Each structure stands twice: as C-alpha cells, then as structure tokens.
Amino acid sequence: MPLPFLTADRGFDTVEDVALPFDDHDQWRRPYRPGPWRVGAAALALLLASFMLLATMIIAFAGALPGAAVCLGLAALVILGALRLLRVGAWVSRHGVRRVAFFRTETVPWARVSDVRTVQQPVRLLGLPRTVQGQALVVVRQGGERLALLTDHNADFLARVEAFDRAADAVEAWSAEYAVSS
CATH class of the missing domain: 2.30.29 (PH-domain like)
Structure with a gap:
C-alpha cells in the first residue's frame, strides 16, 4: 500500500505521470526519493547523536558543565551532518x-x-x-x-x-x- 504523503515525488505517482496542479515549479524539489543507503546512514548518525545527547545529560548531571557543552556541540554537529546528508x-x-x-x-x-x-x-x-x-x-x-x-x-x-x-x-x-x- 503506497503512502503518498511520505514520498518526495508524489506528484509523479499518478497514472498520467504528470505533476499535480498545486505543485510549485518555482520551488526547488528533488525529482526522486532518497535512497535506502542515504536514509540509513542519516538514521545511524541520528542514533549516534541521540546517544551523545544522553551522554551530555549524564555529564551535565555529574557537574562537569564544560564537558557537557563539548558533548552537546558535537551532537549538534552530528545532527547537522545527518540533515545535510539527507539534502545531498x-x-x-x-x-x-x-x-x-x-x-x-x-x-x-x-x-x-x-x-x-x-x-x-x-x-x-x-x-x-x-x-x-x-x-x-x-x-x-x-x-x-x-x-x-x-x-x-x-x-x-x-x-x-x-x-x-x-x-x-x-x-x-x-x-x-x-x-x-x-
């Protein structure tokens, strides 16, 4: 069962293979779905970031705020990298x-x-x-x-x-x- 609200190319899922009338051709769009390798790598990076954020919380509760700040910054970089990977x-x-x-x-x-x-x-x-x-x-x-x-x-x-x-x-x-x- 297709889930059209989850696809990046839902305008081309129609039988006639034409864009839907509400599609804005002035907006940048990817004419295909991101592949499983890209999505999987981004998911693993976000999983790593979640563990880093958990470590940040533990370090902060332990009282080492400079270490928590470094860990939080690294987690933010991993999250930004995962989001950029999805835009490639x-x-x-x-x-x-x-x-x-x-x-x-x-x-x-x-x-x-x-x-x-x-x-x-x-x-x-x-x-x-x-x-x-x-x-x-x-x-x-x-x-x-x-x-x-x-x-x-x-x-x-x-x-x-x-x-x-x-x-x-x-x-x-x-x-x-x-x-x-x-």
Whole structure:
C-alpha cells in the first residue's frame, strides 16, 4: 500500500505521470526519493547523536558543565551532518538544476544548459574513491563543461536501476520543458 504523503515525488505517482496542479515549479524539489543507503546512514548518525545527547545529560548531571557543552556541540554537529546528508542530491526547479554535495552546492540555470543525457562511464561506488563502470546523468553546459548530477551507484540508486531511470527521465523532462523556453 503506497503512502503518498511520505514520498518526495508524489506528484509523479499518478497514472498520467504528470505533476499535480498545486505543485510549485518555482520551488526547488528533488525529482526522486532518497535512497535506502542515504536514509540509513542519516538514521545511524541520528542514533549516534541521540546517544551523545544522553551522554551530555549524564555529564551535565555529574557537574562537569564544560564537558557537557563539548558533548552537546558535537551532537549538534552530528545532527547537522545527518540533515545535510539527507539534502545531498539533484534538485530541479523552473530556474535550473542544482547539485547539492555535502560541502558544496552548484546551480546551473536552464539557460546555460545545452544538453542533459545519461552516459556510460566510471562512477564512484557510494561516493567512495573506488570506481566501477556505471551510468551517470550528465548536464552539459554551453561551454562544454560536464556536471555529473546522478549516478546509478550513489547512495540513492545503488541496486535500484528503475529508480535511477525514472529520476534521469524526470530531470531530462525538466530540461526539455525549461531549457528550451529560457
């Protein structure tokens, strides 16, 4: 039984595969659901943060307030890291396409996009230094510079080939709609 209120791409769950009329194309949105590897890593980080907050409380009740403050600060950093990890990915809007990495965000306006296509190339496995042969959704800028948005071996699409294909098709559809009209 699908739970449409839990999905990030609920506008594309309809039979006609079109966005719902109340969807705001000016808002940045992720055209796919976060993958289980990404959600699992964020959940483990939040679990670690909960233990750190429990340790903070115990340290504070023991009377070592500077130690409690350090532990609280570290727990806050872990929580912020988990939230940032959940935001990592490709985002689209009427204004352009955005690749959000852990430490960096890069936005390309649709007016500067010359092509969006899926290519076969070596890709990183779960963002680690090891590369494997896979597919990547690449945005080609007008100057010829390429920006890899998604890969089929990242934390969102590992072992989810159909989800990668749907996400690539969704980004290509956004490109076809807005890159030409910009």
